[in-house]
Amino acid sequence: MPWDPDQYLRFKHERFAPFEDLLALLAVRPNLSVLDLGCGTGELTARLAAALPGSDVTGLDSSPAMLERARTLARAGLRFELGRVEEAAGRYDLVFSNAAIHWVEDHPALIPRLFALLNPGGQLLVQLPSNNEHPAHQAILEIAAREPFRTALGGFTRRPPVLRLPEYAELLHACGGMDLVVFEKVYPHLLPDSDAVAEWTSGTTLLPYFERLQPPDREAFLAAYRARLHEIWPEAPVFYGFRRILFSARKPSSITG
Numbered sequence: 166m167p168w169d170p171d172q173y174l175r176f177k178h179e180r181f182a183p184f185e186d187l188l189a190l191l192a193v194r195p196n197l198s199v200l201d202l203g204c205g206t207g208e209l210t211a212r213l214a215a216a217l218p219g220s221d222v223t224g225l226d227s228s229p230a231m232l233e234r235a236r237t238l239a240r241a242g243l244r245f246e247l248g249r250v251e252e253a254a255g256r257y258d259l260v261f262s263n264a265a266i267h268w269v270e271d272h273p274a275l276i277p278r279l280f281a282l283l284n285p286g287g288q289l290l291v292q293l294p295s296n297n298e299h300p301a302h303q304a305i306l307e308i309a310a311r312e313p314f315r316t317a318l319g320g321f322t323r324r325p326p327v328l329r330l331p332e333y334a335e336l337l338h339a340c341g342g343m344d345l346v347v348f349e350k351v352y353p354h355l356l357p358d359s360d361a362v363a364e365w366t367s368g369t370t371l372l373p374y375f376e377r378l379q380p381p382d383r384e385a386f387l388a389a390y391r392a393r394l395h396e397i398w399p400e401a402p403v404f405y406g407f408r409r410i411l412f413s414a415r416k417p418s419s420i421t422g
């Protein structure tokens with residue numbers, strides 16, 4: 166996936182609010198081993214590390230471009246590694262992920278796998294977008310189904326593999342998770358106009374479509390998307406309510422009974 170750190174960071178202010186909500190759920194203890202899955206450009210990994218005194222933090226990401234940016238933040242106790250969430254290994258006191266696991270398929274299999282990465286007493290702390298039903302996201306599917314895009318994309322569309330909220334609670338409970346906190350929240354964003362929504366989406370959700378289109382089709386796809394968004398939001402500024410799921414679970418310190 167051709168992630169572009171500059172495009173992604175254009176909306177960094179909007180993206181930091183859910184991270185702050187996630188940090189509020191963090192059980193702060195000294196000297197933790199921490200894995201940040203899909204760490205991207207690493208700013209939030211560095212903020213996480215700063216919130217955990219004496220921690221040893223590894224940021225993992227599959228994008229060389231995002232990691233190149235992240236590595237400028239590396240220091241003692243904070244490193245960044247190339248790798249896929251699906252292949253994460255080792256044992257950690259905190260497994261953390263902000264806005265990344267919606268890129269990984271099969272959450273009924275993924276959540277237990279992430280939970281298994283925890284040491285006894287460890288915490289799994291995750292935020293992921295759940296905004297798929299929003300008209301701004303549905304518009305992408307509509308345009309991908311139209312010609313000439315349908316043929317150029319070979320019929321490709323992507324529906325993120327995000328489950329319904331209670332299913333995360335059920336999965337976490339089934340793997341033995343304790344102290345569950347599982348909730349969904351709408352983050353309110355006021356953007357200057359509908360083009361700003363297209364700019365935002367160009368840095369994330371549109372990437373798998375852009376990747377499959379040649380430049381002329383890519384530009385035409387973006388133009389069609391902007392036009393559709395303008396129909397959805399003819400007025401400016403634009404209120405963009407963005408749904409996200411946040412969850413936390415702790416692994417028991419020892420097995421009793």
Ligand SMILES: C[S@@+](CC[C@H](N)C(=O)[O-])C[C@H]1O[C@@H](n2cnc3c(N)ncnc32)[C@H](O)[C@@H]1O
Pocket residue numbers: 168180202203204205206207209225226227228231248249250251262263264265268269369
């Ligand atoms: C939306 S960014 C979030 C970055 C960072 N966590 C933040 O909140 O700013 C999603 C990141 O997930 C990474 N990613 C997507 N699929 C991945 C996978 N299967 N394994 C590892 N990283 C992945 C992308 O490269 C990208 O950097």
